[in-house]
Amino acid sequence: MITWERLRVFAAVARLGSVGEAAAVLHITGPAVSQHLRKLEKEVQCRLVERDGRGIRLTSAGHILATSAQTMVTTLDDAERDLANLHGLVAGPLRIGGVASALRALVPPVLSSLITRHPRLEPSLRDGEAVDMIPMLQARxxxxxxxESWTHRPAHMPPGIRITRLIYEDAQLAVPAGHPLADREFVALSDLHGEYWTSCPEGSDAHEALLQLLRAHETEAEVRYCVSDYSTQLHLVAAGLAVTLVPRMVRESSPPGVCFVPCRPTVTRSVVVATAADAETPSVRAFMAEMIRIAYRSEPSCLTPHAPRKSASDERALAAEAGPATDAPPDPPAGTVHPPLGTDPAPAPSPED
Structure with a gap:
């Protein structure tokens, strides 16, 4: 007899393409995942997965079952959230995605705090690019x-998705020690002809922002190394292979041999959170309230909240908002961008921006 737990495990493996990643998301061991798969294959009397390098791939039968399994997982998760929402509970699955550099500074302390306050909450986390994750947000x-949202390339979301800006930071040019630009007080973007670049993968917000920024200053970026991890980019810079543009928070993990030079004009990145306008559960509201609280308390030398720093009484009020009965701050209409916290609303960017 096919059990619900085995279908949930199989759906995670099918979605992530890895036993290890599925184990991490489900908070069980890799051998336990493999055991569930073997038992499920025995129950359905056919192979569902095959080895594919370090990961796995689905067989024809696996693809058929994966579609039904994912539908069942989504249906049950929705039911759990609807029941929790009915009673105002912060409980059940909370599925967070995001770009690694934006996740690093804020999300770990947020999830730690939420789990302590709400033991029935079941958060999961995965990194990737917004171009892949926003459709997953739309599909629930x-x-x-x-x-992230860059000043010269603001984030534009499809209808039904709203974003909240949390913090902003300047981005700087990273060059190898000894590079002709390393001792500059600042570097003009128009002076970057002929450099080899490392950047995030093609199609990512950071990659497209870099290309658009340099083209606006009549410079073409020759990107030779596309890697999603800023730390790896900085190691390529330290090796003298390329230059790159990185947000300030990344500087803390920089290897020796890298110099950072401010850009003129200044380049700024905002860290933002996208949510579905019609799917705000108590768990999502608690997550947003805690993200705002952590952003206000962030180290000013690294991150700057989108609002003046708050007094102790204001911070206590924000902490209270993350409790079980909290509501997030009011939101503008779906598809618009929230203004910086504590400021007057600004017009949403036009589609031509």
Whole structure:
């Protein structure tokens, strides 16, 4: 007899393409995942997965069952959230996605605090690019996406998705020690002809922002190394292979041999959270309230909240908002961008921006 737990495990493996990643998301061991798969294959009397390098791939039968399994997982998760919402509970699955550099500074302390306050909450986390994760948010496969928005390439969301800006930071040019630009007080973007670049993968917000920024200053970026991890980019810079543009928070993990030079004009990145306008559960509201609280308390030398720093009484009020009966701050209409916290609303960017 096929059990619900085995279908949930199989759906996670099918979605992630890895036993290890599925185990991490489900908070069980890799051998336990493999055991569930073997038992499920025995129950359905056919092979569902095959080895594919370090990961797995679905067989024809696996693809058929994966579609039904994912539908069942989504249906049950929705039912759990609806019941929790009915009683105002912060409980059940909370699925967070985002770009790694935006997740690093804020999300770990947020989830730690939420789990302590709400033991019945079941958060999961995965990193990737916004171009892949926003469709998952629309399909209700994720509850929130922590991503980025650049000053010269603002984030534009599809209808039904709203974003909340949390913090902003300047981005700087990273060059190898000994590079002709390393000792500059600042570097003009128009002076970057002929450099080899490392950047996030093609199609990512950071990659497209870099290309658009340099083209606006009549410079073409020759991107030779596309890697999603800023730390790897900085190691490529330290090796003298390329230059790159990185947000300030990334500097803390920089290897020796890298110099950072401010850009003129200044380049700024915002960290934002995208949520579905019609799917705000108590768990999502608690997550947003805690993200705002942590953003206000962030180290000013690294991150700057989108609002003046708050007094102790204001911070206590924000902490209270993350409790079981909290509501997030009011939101503008779906598809618009929230203004910086504590400021007057600004017009939403036009589609031509």
């Amino acid at each position: 496969q994720l509850d929130a996406v922590v991503t």
